[in-house]
Amino acid sequence: MRDAVTSLIRNYDSTGRYLDRDALDTLKSYFASGTARVQAAAIINANAATIVKQAGSQLFEEIPELIRPGGNAYTTRRYAACLRDMDYYLRYASYALVAGSMDVLDERVLQGLRETYNSLGVPIGPTVVGIQIMKGIVKDQIEAAGIIDSSFIDQPFDYMTRDLSEQDV
Numbered sequence: 001m002r003d004a005v006t007s008l009i010r011n012y013d014s015t016g017r018y019l020d021r022d023a024l025d026t027l028k029s030y031f032a033s034g035t036a037r038v039q040a041a042a043i044i045n046a047n048a049a050t051i052v053k054q055a056g057s058q059l060f061e062e063i064p065e066l067i068r069p070g071g072n073a074y075t076t077r078r079y080a081a082c083l084r085d086m087d088y089y090l091r092y093a094s095y096a097l098v099a100g101s102m103d104v105l106d107e108r109v110l111q112g113l114r115e116t117y118n119s120l121g122v123p124i125g126p127t128v129v130g131i132q133i134m135k136g137i138v139k140d141q142i143e144a145a146g147i148i149d150s151s152f153i154d155q156p157f158d159y160m161t162r163d164l165s166e167q168d169v
């Protein structure tokens with residue numbers, strides 16, 4: 001598992017280069033955004049249960065078929081599995097935010113996920129809607145905490161969305 005710094009070093013080391021201007025710019029922006037990243041992780045951590053619950057309610061309101069007979073989140077067990085998955089996405093998004101790297105998502109979350117979902121009939125589209133709802137809630141909370149530019153929050157949520165939505169080639 002890599003973060004923004006170890007990825008960069010690995011990249012330069014593989015070609016035996018010193019850290020050039022591009023590398024230093026990348027490092028500067030990573031460190032400049034560090035406080036905001038840590039603050040974001042703190043906010044997510046303090047509100048995780050509420051965020052998941054609220055996002056779940058909103059998802060089932062938008063797509064009520066999910067929790068009706070025949071829906072994938074119908075029955076208490078599957079409903080709970082769905083909210084648990086949302087919680088995974090949120091927790092790993094907070095790790096990726098702190099790391100400044102999406103590597104942890106590839107390694108721990110996304111690998112084999114689409115295959116698992118396809119084999120269990122978990123619908124990808126609504127999962128993506130759930131991830132995007134959480135993104136919105138987190139961004140609102142980040143902005144409410146006074147972090148002016150919340151755009152860095154998008155990255156892990158959009159990354160998971162993109163990966164899940166990719167079509168098989």
Ligand SMILES: CCC1=C(C)/C(=C/C2=NC(=C\c3[nH]c(/C=C4\NC(=O)[C@H](C)[C@H]4CC)c(C)c3CCC(=O)O)/C(CCC(=O)O)=C2C)NC1=O
Nearest residue numbers: 066072073078081082085088108109116120122126127130
């Ligand atoms: C940390 C990385 C990680 C992820 C991401 C993960 C996902 C994951 N979700 C699963 C199931 C599931 N996932 C869902 C999720 C949903 N159903 C819906 O209709 C909604 C759209 C959606 C919620 C947003 C459901 C309902 C199941 C149970 C499906 C079943 O057993 O029939 C399963 C199958 C095994 C199990 O039930 O535990 C895995 C592996 N597991 C992991 O270890």
